Amino acid sequence: MHDESDGAAAEADATVQRERAVQVAIVDDHESVRLGIRAACREAGYEVVAACPSVSELWVALAGRSCDVIVLDLSLGDDFTVTENVQHARSMGAAVLVHSIADRVGLVREALAAGAAGVIPKSAATSTVMAAIAAVARGDVLNNLEWASAIDADREFGKAQLAQRERDVLHLYASGLPLSQVALKLNIKVSTAKEYLDRIRAKYVEVGRPARSKVELLRRAVEDGILALDEHGHVE
Template sequence: MDPNPDLDPAPVRVAIVDDHESVRLGVRAACQEAGFEVVAASASVSELWVALAGIRCDVVVLDLSLGDGFTVTENVQHARSMGAAVLVHSIADRVGLVREALAAGAAGVIPKSAATSAVIAAIAAVARGDVLNNLEWASAIDADREFGKAQLAQRERDVLHLYASGLPLSQVALKLNIKVSTAKEYLDRIRAKYVEVGRPARSKVELLRRAVEDGILAFDDNGHVH
């Protein structure tokens, strides 16, 4: 018999990267109050790498304007290489930098003007692997017309719509009256097209993000895709 049947799941492990100490302290306090474990708080991603030293981290809350000599893409990719999802925490009007972060693989963006409860909810969503869809994300995409859309044929859009909304490939094939092998070929083609425009989508969650970004799927008021 399990001696600890009621053990709570491990807390979300959060790291904070911001070159303003007051921001680091504020986010740290909010995370700790929410029951998250703050494993590091650093002024740069390089400092974070040293601070973590192999410690597991679920989410890195990352400011985009660090002045550390690295590009947004480099910082996001470096943080992701530690095995963590990246939540951008920045000033909302920097849409160009936000778009670059999303293209580099950031899981979402929450503005510094957001309520503490919204920041905590965003961290929790990103830690679960959910797609964080909000006005800031949409604005960053809409404001930058160079955001390369994959040119998908209608049948590819149909496959992506069904698959990214949660259906297994077998059900996608059934609904479209095609073979499972054919549906997989479409999916492989879709992934290849996203790679071509610099927006790889290796996982189902990343495909969902791409589908939302390109208007193939949308979220309703309850957070469900349609």
């Protein structure tokens, strides 16, 4: 016999989970920036779990705890590269939102290649930064002009050389279709569609831009102009 109290407790737990505040960590070597983002996050209803001048210090501060988003400056003045800092931050189980000066194109490119979820310039309005945090916490691809301009301006940003059928598969799959529907639309076998997807992933690994998950494939498709997002971050 089902215990109604158990059902009510489960529903209450689910509600708490849905309403859990976004957990944010901040890494910037300027105290004033850390304080400003912390205050804005709290006003937005986010929980700031740590604010540190380096990724290494964040690791110690979190002490094994996870968070949803790490807001990361690219120029920390430490002894680590941008790639190392982004990858170390991601290893903590969080999405990485780059918050830096937009004209540092090389560093932006390196951060995106290392797996950062997106870029937001330090000149952006606080409300824009808070919206970006919410977007990457949901797992959305952050679509902004700084991202696009950084890629367009940097000729060293390695685009995967995809064949037309590979681009077709990536376009449909990254748009949200399951592999079976991709195969149906292209009139190919599901196994063939999977082979194309494996090739696509391999090509992105070759240019230093791995795409292991569907969200990362969407990100690569946007970066390379295979897909476009509207102002709300939805596939056009």
